Amino acid sequence: MTGTRVLVLNSGSSSVKYQLLDMSDSSRLAQGLVERIGEQTSRLKHTPLATGESRERSGPIHDHDAALKAVAEELAQDGLGLDSPELAAIGHRVVHGGKHFTEPTVIDDAVLAEIERLIPVAPLHNPANLTGIRTARALRPDLPQVAVFDTAFHTTMPESAARYAIDVKTADEHRIRRYGFHGTSHAYVSRATAALLGRAPEEVNVIVLHLGNGASASAVRGGKCVDTSMGLTPLEGLVMGTRSGDADPAVIFHLARVGGMSIDEIDTLLNKKSGLIGLCGDNDMREIRRRVDEGDEQAKLAFDIYIHRLKKYIGAYYAVLGRVDAVVFTAGVGENAAPVRAAAVADLETLGLAVDDELNAVRGDEPRLISPAGARVKVAVVPTDEELEIATQTYALVESNGYAAPPQGN
Numbered sequence: 001m002t003g004t005r006v007l008v009l010n011s012g013s014s015s016v017k018y019q020l021l022d023m024s025d026s027s028r029l030a031q032g033l034v035e036r037i038g039e040q041t042s043r044l045k046h047t048p049l050a051t052g053e054s055r056e057r058s059g060p061i062h063d064h065d066a067a068l069k070a071v072a073e074e075l076a077q078d079g080l081g082l083d084s085p086e087l088a089a090i091g092h093r094v095v096h097g098g099k100h101f102t103e104p105t106v107i108d109d110a111v112l113a114e115i116e117r118l119i120p121v122a123p124l125h126n127p128a129n130l131t132g133i134r135t136a137r138a139l140r141p142d143l144p145q146v147a148v149f150d151t152a153f154h155t156t157m158p159e160s161a162a163r164y165a166i167d168v169k170t171a172d173e174h175r176i177r178r179y180g181f182h183g184t185s186h187a188y189v190s191r192a193t194a195a196l197l198g199r200a201p202e203e204v205n206v207i208v209l210h211l212g213n214g215a216s217a218s219a220v221r222g223g224k225c226v227d228t229s230m231g232l233t234p235l236e237g238l239v240m241g242t243r244s245g246d247a248d249p250a251v252i253f254h255l256a257r258v259g260g261m262s263i264d265e266i267d268t269l270l271n272k273k274s275g276l277i278g279l280c281g282d283n284d285m286r287e288i289r290r291r292v293d294e295g296d297e298q299a300k301l302a303f304d305i306y307i308h309r310l311k312k313y314i315g316a317y318y319a320v321l322g323r324v325d326a327v328v329f330t331a332g333v334g335e336n337a338a339p340v341r342a343a344a345v346a347d348l349e350t351l352g353l354a355v356d357d358e359l360n361a362v363r364g365d366e367p368r369l370i371s372p373a374g375a376r377v378k379v380a381v382v383p384t385d386e387e388l389e390i391a392t393q394t395y396a397l398v399e400s401n402g403y404a405a406p407p408q409g410n
């Protein structure tokens with residue numbers, strides 16, 4: 001293998017996000033997004049990082065194949081074509097890897113079949129991820145393609161955390177257990193937090209709070225996940241932009257029996273119309289804070305519910321870990337919303353947790369501590385970088401294997 005470039009693809013049902021990185025120095029060469037694939041109003045936005053000047057295309061892009069070809073053309077225009085010998089591999093974000101994909105995995109036909117077998121537990125995500133993989137394989141059949149699973153980092157959870165307390169036979173038959181998501185982010189951020197503390201990941205216990213539009217918490221002991229807040233699907237856990245997070249499962253029976261709602265309607269309610277948007281009509285924390293500052297009671301209640309849930313998870317994971325070295329905030333809300341960070345650890349001095357208001361108010365792209373000097377438990381902000389993590393894992397795998405692409409069947 002000679003090349004050092006890795007293309008990272010994150011394929012959704014009607015979108016493809018991509019980044020091209022050079023792993024000789026982890027730098028970004030280009031990034032972009034194709035949206036509304038299959039519609040008349042598709043859009044491709046491409047940014048070569050050398051100039052930083054974005055280009056846009058609009059007009060119908062019929063399918064993922066056409067989308068990837070358009071991306072390849074844009075990259076070629078910048079001298080970064082996918083036919084370049086510099087390209088070492090393509091890394092795919094795959095949302096659900098079930099119980100068995102514990103590591104990034106070079107994709108062959110058997111791996112594809114297993115990702116397909118997991119569709120019942122990830123009906124929204126895995127089909128789109130598969131389409132992206134198939135398209136990329138057709139485009140560069142000679143190139144190693146690696147699946148990096150959102151669930152992989154959480155496969156170290158003990159059974160006591162991963163199992164729901166429901167009938168074992170039924171659970172196993174339907175593969176019902178807690179898988180967790182956002183794993184590449186929790187992996188990257190927990191490692192970067194250890195680096196920020198100047199210690200090895202094996203030495204530190206960290207609570208990671210990934211607070212974006214989707215949100216999840218994890219308890220990481222010595223670099224390994226021991227609990228996380230998302231479960232069978234990304235619906236469980238924290239209050240999110242549009243998802244309810246934890247709710248008594250009997251809410252569903254009640255809405256069906258008494259509310260007369262169908263299962264699909266309840267699914268939409270809990271995944272798309274709940275969380276912050278269901279509580280106050282906004283899911284953007286900036287807007288919610290603006291409303292809170294203006295004295296809006298509904299926004300204040302939404303914010304308080306969000307913080308209450310977050311605090312409960314910090315407390316729970318503190319107990320799970322026993323000793324906590326750092327609590328770290330990441331993703332859109334975690335990296336930017338100082339009031340969320342301050343409120344989440346307010347009044348927890350007896351647990352050794354506090355933020356320094358001045359440090360908390362500082363904005364920036366670098367990992368940083370926001371706890372007072374000498375604090376027993378550090379509080380940190382560490383910007384996440386899922387694409388870099390996918391590229392790093394992909395490159396490490398193909399480099400160590402001195403790799404050749406596996407044969408393709410169909």
Ligand code: AMP
Nearest residue numbers: 212213283284285286331332333336337
């Ligand atoms: P993500 O899913 O990680 O991209 O996070 C997106 C969310 O981050 C948005 O919905 C906002 O709620 C939040 N966000 C982004 N920028 C800010 C900011 N400056 N202040 C507060 N929240 C922000």
